[in-house]
Amino acid sequence: MTQNSRSYHLVRSGETNKLICSDNAAPKPDHHQVLIRMGAASLNYRDLLTRQDITSNRAGLIPLSDGAGTVVAVGSEVSQWKEGDRVSPNFFPNWHGGAFSLTYPAKALGGGQTDGVLSDYIVTEESSLVEVASHLTLAEAACLPCAGLTAWQALFERGGLKAGDTVLVQGTGGVALFGLQLATAYGARVIMISSSDAKLERARNFGAWQTINYRTQPEWDKVALDLTDGKEVDHILELGGPDTYNRSIAAIAAGGRIAQIGVLTGFALQPDILPLMFKNASINGICVGSVTHFERLNRYISDHQIHPVIEQVFGFDDVPEAYELLKSASHFGKIVIDLS
Incomplete structure (x- = not known):
């Protein structure tokens, strides 16, 4: 049976982009892809800039780069992941390791031409995923891909x-x-x-x-x-x-x-x-980090039992309010969307 997938999209309205919600069939994974039921997503300052950008983003773009969820289906050639695994996609899906390349930003989730994670279901390449640390909730894990990894690369990798x-x-x-x-x-x-x-x-x-x-x-x-x-x-x-x-x-x-x-x-x-x-x-x-960096961050977070600081969790219907809180700069820590 085909699953429905709610998602938000950025649609130009005057000098900014409106957040429009739609309900479509969930995507299907290709041979090396994984279908994830998203449990949570979080916002970054970048997401305000993306919403304000009316020239660089594809019409109907799904925003947000940071999220975590559960694998519900895998492609025929996938060997690393299985149904039930808790995973998080990397900010740069194609930066697996090694030196940074100027080709990576074009594929960054939730900006430009690449859909993000503010959706019930997403598909992504198996090589772009990391395992969620066992002591974290999906809401906590959703805080890591951009903000956590940026701090990690700044302090430890570089x-x-x-x-x-x-x-x-x-x-x-x-x-x-x-x-x-x-x-x-x-x-x-x-x-x-x-x-x-x-x-x-x-x-x-x-x-x-x-x-x-x-x-x-x-x-x-x-x-x-x-x-x-x-x-x-x-x-x-x-x-x-x-x-x-x-x-x-x-x-x-x-x-x-x-x-x-x-x-x-x-x-x-x-x-x-x-x-x-x-x-x-x-x-x-410092521009976020690779999948390898992300794996090392998660091991460190697990070893030290660190829990991300969350200011507030919003429901799916309250995404516009979450953006307004981010814009106000009154928050302390991360703003999360519950997609469960």
Whole structure:
């Protein structure tokens, strides 16, 4: 019997895209594909940008890159997965391992020409999937593919994080809180900055070593210098963009690493990078990660029994409200859609 599959689509309406719900027959897996009954999906800042983009996305695109679900059918040549397995698709389905390629972004889930996961059923290549850690719910696992993996690559795959290092994290969104959780579990000291004292208090409850309110202490780079007894910080998760970059460069230690991740204050980056030379510091551009990275992240999360921080879970009918919460920037952690 053919299953029905609800899904949301982006349809142009004026200067933005409307979220339109439809009900269609569930797709069928090809020889090397897997059919997944999605249990949950989560939102990222990228999803706001995608919805606002009325020129780059295919008409009717299914949004969202991050989700987790259960295998319900496999193609004739599939050997790695079976019915009942709990899995999550990688953000870049064709980046299995090795060096990054500029061909990968065109296939990123939930943007451009490639449908995402905001649907009851999706099909994907078996090689793009990872197993969900046994201690996680599907809602928790749905938080990992973009935000969790980005923080993992920034700190471990590219950052070379060591126990005892000091990490400065900007904000309290998904990537930021994963950075806090992953780093503290490894024995690093984390400084969180935010404009909200209430959010900073919650961050301390999750292990933040120090916190800075950048509204009341706008020269947060100098505060970080004081907190580290003049040594500055070893790693920065740069999530702000133009408004924060020069302070990040000022706060980074000799030999330190800035992970360029976010563009919350825009795209026109024109920082003074000369101090990086005299500090022998570096900037690593971070764009999510590979299937191999994702597998290592899940093993780490399992070993340390880390649970993603979820702000709120919305039902399928309340997806527009979930987008509005994301847009408000009032959330602490991840926003999840329950598709079960």
